[in-house]
Amino acid sequence: MPNLLKQKNAAGKLIEFGMVRHVADNIAHRDSDNVERQSMFQGQGKILIALSQNDGLSQKELATRLDLTAQSTAEFVNKLVKKNLVTKEKSTKDRRMTIIRLTDSGRKMATTESSKVPEFLNVLSDEELDQLTSILTKINSSLYDEINNSDQPTLFEKSQQVIKDHIRDWFL
Amino acid sequence: MPNLLKQKNAAGKLIEFGMVRHVADNIAHRDSDNVERQSMFQGQGKILIALSQNDGLSQKELATRLDLTAQSTAEFVNKLVKKNLVTKEKSTKDRRMTIIRLTDSGRKMATTESSKVPEFLNVLSDEELDQLTSILTKINSSLYDEINNSDQPTLFEKSQQVIKDHIRDWFL
């Protein structure tokens, strides 16, 4: 049974981290091409990530993997097409399907943008980095459990797969 | 000079944390009153937090402190009024100004909602909690520095003040 005060301290720091990071992100992207603003956790970003792991998926496949409706998927894909991050192309095998592929700049966005090691990790020592990694590993698996035990059990595998694949990919 | 591999590991975990937490949050709030969904870092949430630290501010004051336009502020305040989280009242001293105050439920939201210790901290030992707190302290102050050294130096004090006041407030 962990100490409540210690938990509160950590929780406070975590909130502070979220807030201050949000502010810092805003500043960093303030005048950049507005493309890079979106979070990689949802909408268009999610699609980019899924494609960077597995290019040439159909819209349906994307929707299934990312737990989005077909319509949302279509919307995001179209937006990405407009930004030249992705291309659409009718499948020759099944002419109902549309195959989505990353463009060069799309691939670049999906990888470089998310694989950037944040500046703030520079202030940590090797030991602290190890501690942080080990702590986050615990936290993450606890969160996976939470997702797993929810009423959307399938969501578990989906998110875990996409996320882990992505992470594994870029840091190996 | 820290080990790059260790940095990448930590960065990966951090990204994973962000993603999986986002998914978990979505599940948790899937059918809840839609009120609690918003992040406390922006928009309406920001205003709630600022007021919980310092109730009875004018709209102008809020806009200044939170670095929002008067119009955005008005919009968020009006939305909060509709949700009964906040009240508007003309100042008697300067009848141009509108004083914004938290209602009881507004105050409750601002405090309880954000002072909830997340479940996932339960999986950490006391020692790990201390480590996490100390690591986040370093990271946060590094982020504050980054904000401070940006081209919007005033934003630094604003955000730091609002954030720190809020954190200090609820966990003491």
Place this chain on the structure above:
DNA sequence: ATTTTATTGTAAGGGCACCTGATTAAATTT
């Protein structure tokens, strides 16, 4: 060959966080 099912697309709408521009009303300057 006709019905059913799958994949996409289109239309419309809701909620969110912002923003600019123009206007009103009250206070302050001159």
Place this chain on the structure above:
DNA sequence: AAATTTAATCAGGTGCCCTTACAATAAAAT
């Protein structure tokens, strides 16, 4: 008293994520 500055508002717009409803096309099943 007249001009100006200030606080707030109205109108309208952008972009984001996400939903429901419906139509079109192509493949699969009967």
